[in-house]
Every structure is written in structure tokens, then in C-alpha cells.
Amino acid sequence: MRLVTWNVNSLKARMPRVLQLLEEVGPDVVCLQETKAEAAAFPADELAEAGYEAAHHSGGRWAGVAVLARSGRARGEEVHGLPGEARPEEARWVEAEVDGVRVISTYVVNGREVDSPWFAEKLAFLDAMAARVRALREARPDQPVVLAGDLNVCRDDRDVYDPAAFAGSTHVTAQERERLEALLDAGGLVDAYRDVDPDGQLFTWWDYRAGHFHKGLGLRIDYVLAGGLEVRDYAMLRDFRKGSKPSDHAPVLVELGRP
């Protein structure tokens, strides 16, 4: 399974680049985050013309997630929302079954400031993710799971361009990192990037401001976490962060296979 995850920062604004990616990369499955679309305005027809069907959970102005699958692939149950989340209306979690694999696209709460109410919601969201993945794995141990998206956490200091500059900020706290490890444990999941490059450094997000992309000042906050599948290849598609009207995130491409 050739799978892409991409925080597009508005699907409407990014549609030309999304169609370019579908054509050039030819993924089987695409997990999108921050689609920022009203359900009625989701561009399902345009995507269908490009050969993809969408399971989308749309919340309007903010957030919004989707799973695209090549037309004709076997599709199963679709789940909108994360059991136990505080604000289901924010549309941060969607599950789809494609070719027998449970595919999840998620956009984790940002958290804004450490010790703010939003940070507490972020930690609770990460806890609910682990509980959901554990429940899925226990209910169907033979079904592979891919959890992909913008987790808004840097797993360790290698995933941060300047750890000192981020001291005291969200995305790098012990509380967030402990929960990411707990999520991996709960689902028996592998961090696809670390699996293929245990000692490397690679980013997936760069601030639009101050030329951070050009200077290599980024974070790794977008992940593909795989359970019951082998990670055969991993690529961060840097070119999609360049050029005209890029997202502030690059897409990530993985090749997954049944062991």
C-alpha cells in the first residue's frame, strides 16, 4: 500500500497541488488534515474525476480530516470522530477501511500554550487516541492499522531544529512525548520514519515566516504509525513545500506491505 499523509492547510486553497500529487505520486491512500471545508463544500466530485473516493469528516472553518482511496478499492466501515474526545465538532479524526486495512487520518489539538486549557485538551485527545487504537487492535488483532496525520508532537529532540528555542513550548514537553510513546505501545505501532532511518533527522513542517523552510528550520510533527504492516519505504516529499501556494507541511509518502 502506497500511502501519503499531508496537512494541506485548506483543501480548497491546495486543490491544484493535491491533484498534482495524486497524478505524480499515484498513492493508493491519502490521509489529509486541515481540510477546512464545510461538508457540503468538500470537493468530492473533483477528487472522483481524479480517481479517488473520499471518507471525510468536515468541521467547517477549522480542522477537518479525510481519507482518500483509489476508486474501486474495497471499502468497509467508516468512523467519524474519536470516542471520548472533548469537542467532536472540531472534526479531527476519521477512520476508513481500505483493502482490509484500518486507515486513520487525524489532526491532533495544537495546545497553544503549556498549562492552558487547550493543552489539557491536547493531552486528553492523545490519551483518547491510545484508548481507541488499543480497542481496535483488541477487537480485530488480524486487521492492520495505519494511523497517519499531524500529531503536533515532536517525538524527541532530533525532531526539532532548535530544542533550546522550544524550551517551555508545546510540541516538545515530556507530557506530550510520554503520550506519543504510550500511543505506539497501545497499538503495537511503528513510527515509519524511525523504522527506516533510526538515526536521521528530517522535518515535515516549517513556519511560513522568516524563510524557515529555506533555512532548514522545521519540526517533525507529521507521522505514519503502522501496526501489523512492514514499512518498506519512506519519503518526505520536499518539493511540495516549495513553489506556488505551498502548505506549511510537506506530504509524507510510505510504502507499506503485509509481513
Added chain:
DNA sequence: ATGTCACACCGTGTGTGA
């Protein structure tokens, strides 16, 4: 450099979220 982008609103700019 407080450095950018995208959204909604009744708007030729402001507030919100990232």
C-alpha cells in the same frame, strides 16, 4: 523583523487560529 497564510465577516480591513 511583530517576518505568513487562510478563514469568515459585510469588508477595500479586522479578528482568530495556526
